[in-house]
Amino acid sequence: MQRTSFGTMTCPIARSLERVGEWWSILILRDALRGTTRFDEFQKSLGIAPNMLTRRLNALVDAGLMERRPYSEHPPRYEYVLTSRGRDFRPVLIALLAWGNRHFAPEGASVQLVDARTGKPAEPILVDRVTGRPITEADHRHAPGPAANAQVRARYPSNLRPVSATTAKPTTRRVRRKRSAP
Numbered sequence: 001m002q003r004t005s006f007g008t009m010t011c012p013i014a015r016s017l018e019r020v021g022e023w024w025s026i027l028i029l030r031d032a033l034r035g036t037t038r039f040d041e042f043q044k045s046l047g048i049a050p051n052m053l054t055r056r057l058n059a060l061v062d063a064g065l066m067e068r069r070p071y072s073e074h075p076p077r078y079e080y081v082l083t084s085r086g087r088d089f090r091p092v093l094i095a096l097l098a099w100g101n102r103h104f105a106p107e108g109a110s111v112q113l114v115d116a117r118t119g120k121p122a123e124p125i126l127v128d129r130v131t132g133r134p135i136t137e138a139d140h141r142h143a144p145g146p147a148a149n150a151q152v153r154a155r156y157p158s159n160l161r162p163v164s165a166t167t168a169k170p171t172t173r174r175v176r177r178k179r180s181a182p
Contacts, residue, residue: 011152019063020089024048024056026096029082029089032066037079065089091126098124 020026024046031045043053057080060066065086071079094113101109113122126135133139144153 019059019065020092022056022059024052025060026093028053028056028060029065029086030093032080032082032086033090033093037081038071039078039080042080060086094124095126 020029027046028042031042036042036045039053039057042048042057043050046053048056057066057068061068061080063085064083066080067083068078069081071077097111097113101112109121113124114120115122127133128135128140142156144156148156
C-alpha cells in the first residue's frame, strides 16, 4: 500500500509529520536527545530490527534532523548526531511526555521531567517566546500566515476566536411546558 506524502501540503503540522510521523522516528529522536548516537545503542535501547533502524536513521538524516558522522575508519562506523533542527524537536517530546503521563499512565509516571537543581517534578507549559505568556485556548488562536494560500485562509478565518470549555457560554433550550388544565 502506497503511503500518502504530507511533504508538499501547506500545513506545517502535516509537513512535520512527513519527517517524524512514524513512531520509530520519534523514539529515535527521544534517545538521541538523551545522548544516544551509535547504531548499536539505538538498536539495544529500542529493540528495533536493524533494517527498520537503518531506514529510520536514513530518513532522519535526509530530513536534516540528524547528521551521520564517521567515528571509525577500520571498520567504517558512523554515529548519528542531532542537528539544530533535531534538537528543536525537544519541546515536542516534552509535550508528548506530559500529555502521556496525564492521560495514558493510570499507574503513574514512569518517566517525568524534573528540575535539574531541585529534583522536583516540573509541569511543562507552552509559552510565547516574545511575550513570555502561556499559550492558552482563551488567549490564542490559529491564523493564516504570510505564505498562506486560499485553502489555508479558508480553513483559518482571521476573525474567529477559539472557544474552550471554560469560556463557552452554555446553550439553553427553551422547553415549552404544557399548561395543565385547572
